[in-house]
Amino acid sequence: MTARPALLWFRDDLRLADNPALQAALDHGPLICLYILDSSAERRPIGAAARWWLSRSLTALSEAIAAKGGELLILRGGPAELLPALVELAGCRHVLWNRRYDGAAIALDKSLKATLAAAGASVESFNAGLLNEPWQVTTKAGGPFRMFTPYWRAARDCGEPAAPLPAPAALTRAALPPALREQALTVADLALEPTAPDWAGGLRATWSPGEDGARKRLAGFLDGALDGYRDGRDRPDRPSTSRLSPHLRFGEIGPRQIWHALQAALAAGRTPGSAGDVEKFLAELGWREFSYHLLFHNPDLAEDNLDRRFDAMPWLNDAAALAAWRAGRTGYPIVDAGMRELWQTGWMHNRVRMITASFLIKHLLSDWRAGEAWFWDTLVDADPASNPASWQWIAGCGADAAPYFRVFNPVIQGEKFDPDGAYVRRFVPELTGLDARVVHRPWEAPADALARAGIVLGRDYPRPIVALDAGRRRALDAFSTLRPE
Ligand SMILES: Cc1cc2nc3c(=O)[nH]c(=O)nc-3n(C[C@H](O)[C@H](O)[C@H](O)COP(=O)(O)OP(=O)(O)OC[C@H]3O[C@@H](n4cnc5c(N)ncnc54)[C@H](O)[C@@H]3O)c2cc1C
Structure with a gap:
């Protein structure tokens, strides 16, 4: 009897290294790697520049998965309908993903967990995108923070983030049932990049989306702009910051990887940056964490005034x-x-x-x-x-x-x-x-x-x-x- 496949659903975690859902999926037999371009009405559609990035990032991920022996299945539509149908068609026993934190995504994940469990599939979710889960960092009274400084102090008290996981050496690809293969799209089918007019020339000249691009960007930062970051980061006329933000946004690199790369480079004297520069940079990652803390506790952050x-x-x-x-x-x-x-x-x-x-x-x-x-x-x-x-x-x-x-x-x-x-x-x-x-x-x-x-x-x-x-x-x-x- 052939083993039932596990389903790994990629979302804002477009990487193979330090991907806990992927790591856990490896224990569950052959793998279907899935990306869904979400076109459901409940989700805020991503903007035009982010669509361009996503197109390049999916291409990079798809190639990286293929190089390990796997395949990235790409679909478009509403995950609430697509995922249960796919699990049934392919006979998946395990479904795994890394978490997202906006209100619509949390609601979707909750309802999917219930639907899939009722259909006999187990669902496991993980943290790939944050140093700490938004609910882990609390005030002494157990509530959410409204101020960054005490938030970051409490977050630091949670201890060092776990060491990043390596990328898997190989992926075992599950055979797709013909009905599923018929639905498979290419990145080009998603038509994410602008054509008429093609306004993305400046983006192409500036960025290298994908996991490799993220790794190189971090290495370049450790060798360069980290030195003097604490004082220099306010200067737009210089290459004074890491420019890792789009790589982080799409999960091509995770904050745990950045954290440990910084500490290792500092300890080994491999970066000209000082401890003060590293602390300031970590605090900027802290602002990102704080933003997710706020989003988790205020799902309507993009619509409603907090005050x-x-x-x-x-x-x-x-x-x-x-x-x-x-x-x-x-x-x-x-x-x-x-x-x-x-x-x-x-x-x-x-x-x-x-x-x-x-x-x-x-x-x-x-x-x-x-x-x-x-x-x-x-x-x-x-x-x-x-x-x-x-x-x-x-x-x-x-x-x-x-x-x-x-x-x-x-x-x-x-x-x-x-x-x-x-x-x-x-x-x-x-x-x-x-x-x-x-x-x-x-x-x-x-x-x-x-x-x-x-x-x-x-x-x-x-x-x-x-x-x-x-x-x-x-x-x-x-x-x-x-x-x-
Ligand atoms: C009006 C406004 C809108 C912004 N919109 C976004 C956005 O959509 N996406 C986004 O990632 N950042 C946003 N930022 C925060 C910040 O400007 C960018 O994260 C930063 O400029 C990215 O450049 P970098 O990667 O070189 O940053 P670095 O200085 O190298 O910092 C490293 C990382 O820390 C995080 N970070 C740094 N500063 C902040 C901050 N103030 N708030 C939250 N995270 C931070 C980012 O993930 C960044 O990649 C916004 C800031 C302002 C004032």
Whole structure:
């Protein structure tokens, strides 16, 4: 009698190393490796840039699985229907997956567990994506945290994360019943990449999605930008951060792997980074963990203000201003550089994410959800936890949020973190001819400097769409209408 296959359902864990569901599945006989492009109405569809990434990542995963002797079965549809049908058709006894933490995914997993158990299949789920499960880190009273610092202290007290698991040496492929083979799709069938127009040239030039790309990115970071990360991470004009975020988003690498690689490199003197740099970097991974903690305890994080007083916020929601912000044509060079970096590469430096988000919410008085939605569509790392948590944090309505009245001044921020204007010139080439004294405030440039640089304001580069003082005052007035806590 042939052994009944086990089903491994890949989701946000597109890797073979340190994949606990995969490791456990190896004990259950031949394997069906599955990915479902979820088109059910309950789930928020991933954005266009993330679709591009997913396409490349699935190709890499599919090749890696094939190289080990396995096969990645790709389907499209609603997992609530597809999975039980597949389990029955293939006669699977065991179903395994790594957990996801958004409300819709948790609801789906719960109902699938019940359906599959009733059909006689065992379901096992694992943690591949976080250092700690969101429910493991609690206050002394046993509740969730609202502040990052005590959260991270408690998370550190949970101890070292488990050592990462190796990738399996080989995979035993289960034979697919013909009815299932007929449904199998290729990555190309999913049509995840843009064609008309093909706007992904900048993404292709910037990124190498997949597990190998993630490993190389981490190795490059340990050898390079980790050195001085603690102080240098705020500089968008330099390669100052790891750029691991899209790899983490799709689970091509897990935080346990990063954690242990950092500690090992530090212990062996294999990185020029200091203990302080490593601690700061781990704390950034901590912010990611905290975002998942918030998402788990607030499933509507992308829709509802954590601070419900903000439900009454008199947002202006000016469509023309939002369009200028999206296009990187606000007249504020650091804002425009960030928005164009996002459009061209699918990524934006963290400091500039903060500046652009603050500008939209405060100076343009736009509901943070409009910005969150744009980032969701254009970021390759668009993340169901970090994106809404960060937007709420900037808006002042999130957990541990910067107070609403703290309004970033984009000129001061630009001059501080891009002092030579190199970042601005890279993404706003119209301003190439302006020197550092005026590149962040072109409207103050002397007429002869503008003429030498070949710039006519309002023609070659926009005049500011809002005056900073007036925008700030308008935001503070709007905020003052909310009832005090
Ligand atoms: C408005 C706004 C929206 C954001 N949206 C996202 C998003 O959709 N997806 C996303 O991964 N990050 C988001 N961030 C957080 C942060 O900007 C990115 O994680 C970071 O820029 C990624 O670059 P990196 O990998 O080089 O970071 P590094 O500095 O190298 O940090 C290492 C890792 O730590 C995590 N991390 C770092 N900073 C943060 C943070 N503030 N919050 C949560 N995790 C963090 C990321 O996983 C990152 O890859 C957002 C921040 C803001 C202000």
